[in-house]
Amino acid sequence: MIAISVKNLKKRFGKIEALKGIDFEVSEGEIFGLIGPNGAGKSTCLRIISTILSKDDGRVKIFDYDISQKMEIKKIISYLPEDAGAYKNLKGIDFLKFFAQFYKEQRDFNEMVEDGIEISLLKERLNDKIETYSKGMVRRLLVARSLMVKPKLAILDEPTSGLDVTNATQIRNLIKKKAREGTTFIVSSHNMLEVDYLCDRINLINDGLFVEGGKVKDLKEKYKVSNIEEIFIQVVG
Ligand SMILES: Nc1ncnc2c1ncn2[C@@H]1O[C@H](COP(=O)(O)OP(=O)(O)OP(=O)(O)O)[C@@H](O)[C@H]1O
Ligand SMILES: [Mg+2]
16 A cells, blocks of 8 residues: 655745655655755645645645545544644643644544653653743654654654654654554654664655655665765765
8 A cells, every 4th residue: 555655746935846756656665765965845745735735736645545635534643743833722631632632533532642651751741831841842842742643644744853863763663663553654854874774665856856765774885885974975975
């Protein structure tokens, strides 16, 4: 089953052509990495897949749905934006409950919240307001919100940005575990070690265009290198 199909995707912001015709497919159960330098178009692409942003041209399908079927798609995906903040006046626990409400038809509310509590690892700090959290604590809460709903597709824009090594590792392992349980992931990241550890396949984009992609192992063989960072520098640098 194809989880994401993107064909000739284009998006423009005024004079800036953020996406100039991007194509890729992600299979169900895969962890797919979208990588590229700052401004490449990763977040724009993820926002379109999340139905938050409209496309200008091209075709996007999420499982059996055309991207225009927003209501249907929203029930099966969850999206972690790169700059999600807000809701600072809520307690962490109330934030989880607030979002769990929207998915009550899909999963038992209490189970969802229990999962969220466990994934967040914030323990008693969940009773404090979000405005008192560190950057990494907010990120963990947001990851918990994204994964507690057991989405068919999780769209994570730089999930571990700002997290320390221990926290980032826990999140990566959690993503792997959820993928084994059947969730499909599309993840953007600037951490090539993370991409190497997590992703089955990657797509490298630059300036709104595809530049390289495939299985991580195949790419390393093609470029005769031992890590993705070297491929990135050869292709983009
Ligand atoms: N709302 C917007 N208005 C105007 N330009 C935008 C908007 N969103 C994105 N852009 C532009 O589109 C291009 C792609 O941005 P995007 O955020 O998708 O890049 P990115 O690959 O996610 O970069 P980063 O690694 O820095 O997060 C950039 O040139 C950016 O300035
Ligand atoms: Mg981005």
